[in-house]
Amino acid sequence: MTLQQTSMPALPRPARRRDRQRFWQEVAMIAPAVLLLAIFLITPFLLSFWTAMTNQPLVPRPTPVRFVGLLNFQRVFTDPLFWTSLWNVTRFTAWVLPVQCGLAFLTALLLHQKLPMQNLLRGMFFLPAITSMVVVCVIWGTLFQYPSGPLNQIVGFLSGGTIQPIDWLGDPSWAMFSIVLLSAWQAYGFQMIIYLAGLQGIPEELYDAARIDGASALRRFWHVTMPGLRPTHVFVLVITTIQAFKLYTQVAILTQGGPKESTETVVHYMVRAGFEEQKLGYASAVSVILFVIVLLIALLQRKLLRRFDV
Amino acid sequence: MSDLVLSQPAPLAIPRGNSKTGLRIVQTVCIFMIALVMISPLFMLLIASLKDDRFRILADMGSFRAFWVSDPTLSNYREIANFSGELAYGRYLFNSLVILVVTVVSGLIINSMAGFVLAWGSLRGKAILLALVVALYVIPQESIIMPLVVMMSRAGLTDTFAVQILPWVASPLYVFLFYQFFAQLPKELYEAAEMDGASAFRIYRSIFIPLSLPALATVSILMGIESWNQYLWPTLVTQTDYARPIAVAIATFFGQDSIYWDRAMAASVLMMIPVLILYLAFQRWFVSSFVGSAVKG
Numbered sequence: 001m002t003l004q005q006t007s008m009p010a011l012p013r014p015a016r017r018r019d020r021q022r023f024w025q026e027v028a029m030i031a032p033a034v035l036l037l038a039i040f041l042i043t044p045f046l047l048s049f050w051t052a053m054t055n056q057p058l059v060p061r062p063t064p065v066r067f068v069g070l071l072n073f074q075r076v077f078t079d080p081l082f083w084t085s086l087w088n089v090t091r092f093t094a095w096v097l098p099v100q101c102g103l104a105f106l107t108a109l110l111l112h113q114k115l116p117m118q119n120l121l122r123g124m125f126f127l128p129a130i131t132s133m134v135v136v137c138v139i140w141g142t143l144f145q146y147p148s149g150p151l152n153q154i155v156g157f158l159s160g161g162t163i164q165p166i167d168w169l170g171d172p173s174w175a176m177f178s179i180v181l182l183s184a185w186q187a188y189g190f191q192m193i194i195y196l197a198g199l200q201g202i203p204e205e206l207y208d209a210a211r212i213d214g215a216s217a218l219r220r221f222w223h224v225t226m227p228g229l230r231p232t233h234v235f236v237l238v239i240t241t242i243q244a245f246k247l248y249t250q251v252a253i254l255t256q257g258g259p260k261e262s263t264e265t266v267v268h269y270m271v272r273a274g275f276e277e278q279k280l281g282y283a284s285a286v287s288v289i290l291f292v293i294v295l296l297i298a299l300l301q302r303k304l305l306r307r308f309d310v
Numbered sequence: 311m312s313d314l315v316l317s318q319p320a321p322l323a324i325p326r327g328n329s330k331t332g333l334r335i336v337q338t339v340c341i342f343m344i345a346l347v348m349i350s351p352l353f354m355l356l357i358a359s360l361k362d363d364r365f366r367i368l369a370d371m372g373s374f375r376a377f378w379v380s381d382p383t384l385s386n387y388r389e390i391a392n393f394s395g396e397l398a399y400g401r402y403l404f405n406s407l408v409i410l411v412v413t414v415v416s417g418l419i420i421n422s423m424a425g426f427v428l429a430w431g432s433l434r435g436k437a438i439l440l441a442l443v444v445a446l447y448v449i450p451q452e453s454i455i456m457p458l459v460v461m462m463s464r465a466g467l468t469d470t471f472a473v474q475i476l477p478w479v480a481s482p483l484y485v486f487l488f489y490q491f492f493a494q495l496p497k498e499l500y501e502a503a504e505m506d507g508a509s510a511f512r513i514y515r516s517i518f519i520p521l522s523l524p525a526l527a528t529v530s531i532l533m534g535i536e537s538w539n540q541y542l543w544p545t546l547v548t549q550t551d552y553a554r555p556i557a558v559a560i561a562t563f564f565g566q567d568s569i570y571w572d573r574a575m576a577a578s579v580l581m582m583i584p585v586l587i588l589y590l591a592f593q594r595w596f597v598s599s600f601v602g603s604a605v606k607g
Contacts, residue, residue, distance in 0.1 A: 025510045032420045032424075033420050036480035040476060041477075042446070044454040047461070111341070124348070125348060126589070128348065129535075130535055132557050137561070138564055138575060139354070139578070140351070142571060249541045252541075252542075252561075267542075288453065291449060291453040298448045
């Protein structure tokens with residue numbers, strides 16, 4: 001509406017002055033965000049594409065920086081360790097999706113009903129989500145102690161001593177699974193909140209109608225709750241996938257990508273290339289690839305949401 | 311809003327019948343038990359931090375004693391509560407708090423102002439800016455940090471508070487959340503105020519902000535947690551104690567000398583307290599405002 005107003009010549013003078021005043025006020029209000037985003041998001045983002053095509057080192061050297069075209073990308077794609085890291089995050093995603101989202105969905109279903117001390121319960125389930133990953137690593141690093149840490153004691157007790165203690169973080173075939181466990185525990189709270197919001201968004205009339213038609217609780221769940229949650233499912237799965245592909249902190253603190261590169265991830269690989277080997281151009285190439293992966297997942301979400309007609 | 315949640319019957323509720331109350335009690339107890347299991351690692355952390363002997367902490371871990379301490383002591387906390395020296399956790403905690411408060415307060419102001427203009431302003435490029443904000447949201451922090459570290463060190467900002475605050479104050483996600491929240495408020499609010507001759511900033515400050523407690527609470531919690539838990543970025547841009555946040559301090563300490571469980575655990579408990587307070591302060595509005603914002607994004 002206001003767009004036409006500003007371009008209308010017939011307006012009396014005070015109105016026009018007020019329009020100008022409003023224009024500058026709005027510019028002033030939006031400028032801080034625009035400036036900060038331009039400096040700290042858009043500039044480094046564009047720079048990363050440029051840097052990825054140079055041989056720039058982390059610390060400036062006397063030799064001039066050369067443009068090398070797509071050489072860095074070629075090197076990344078021919079490095080077996082990069083493919084290992086990509087495969088590892090894919091494995092991680094495949095495990096963490098059902099565990100984390102399943103946990104979030106189940107706890108949301110539990111909490112979405114009349115309960116005494118609703119807020120306390122919700123807060124308790126949400127508590128791990130506000131726990132810093134560093135703290136989570138301190139806790140789970142202790143739980144994972146080999147051979148006589150708490151988790152091994154529990155496993156030994158439950159199996160009556162038939163299962164040998166597991167070297168959770170030191171055994172290449174277990175390390176990634178251990179990372180999955182602690183990651184799912186730390187992060188399910190947010191997805192739980194999103195599911196709770198989704199459940200609240202389903203109109204109560206639908207349940208009433210189903211009840212009148214004599215649908216059982218199970219049928220109501222399948223034919224009312226699940227379809228109503230479709231957009232929520234898509235959203236939760238996508239953000240969890242994106243989060244999973246950016247796996248870094250847990251691995252950096254607990255395993256440093258080991259043992260035998262079984263927990264090496266794309267971001268950890270990138271940070272190592274950039275800051276340990278100081279190959280900034282090469283690391284930027286990895287960061288561009290990471291962006292493309294995240295972009296593809298986000299586009300997939302959009303497509304899925306459109307398919308579901310929401 | 312929590313009342314609203316309470317007033318909604320459950321989709322999975324037990325069929326109505328005579329045994330309803332009995333079932334409900336059993337059900338509630340079960341949910342409490344599950345909740346206790348989920349947070350038992352945190353409880354264990356708290357208990358362990360109150361034990362003096364680091365070897366006993368490990369030995370106790372495998373039994374029920376992990377959840378019990380007969381002679382609680384604050385000695386671990388006393389050892390790390392320094393503002394200088396090797397275990398300057400007081401200082402790290404303070405650093406993190408400064409970064410958190412400045413980031414969240416300035417972030418609330420800057421992102422909400424931008425969201426307001428995108429929702430109600432009359433700027434001509436509005437639609438393009440909004441599309442740009444949505445597009446920028448896709449860029450992950452991890453894929454810009456390489457050039458950003460170089461930019462920051464060239465600007466001489468390494469090892470400062472500013473380098474840990476400035477890049478994360480404005481965020482496409484929060485601008486968008488505010489935009490979405492403001493846009494769904496009734497048009498009459500804006501028009502009536504405009505008729506009365508109120509300026510854009512006046513309308514924003516005196517009418518829209520007082521109405522947006524849920525959005526402010528949600529963004530505070532999200533930004534607060536995000537800022538508090540930053541790890542990768544501060545490891546890259548801090549080298550000395552001066553501005554080192556507590557997350558980085560715990561991680562280095564924990565990695566170097568994993569024998570000092572006791573101190574790492576006390577520091578971890580300290581690290582949990584501020585975000586816990588933040589969550590408790592704002593949780594009333596948290597779930598409700600997520601309804602509108604998250605899923606449609």
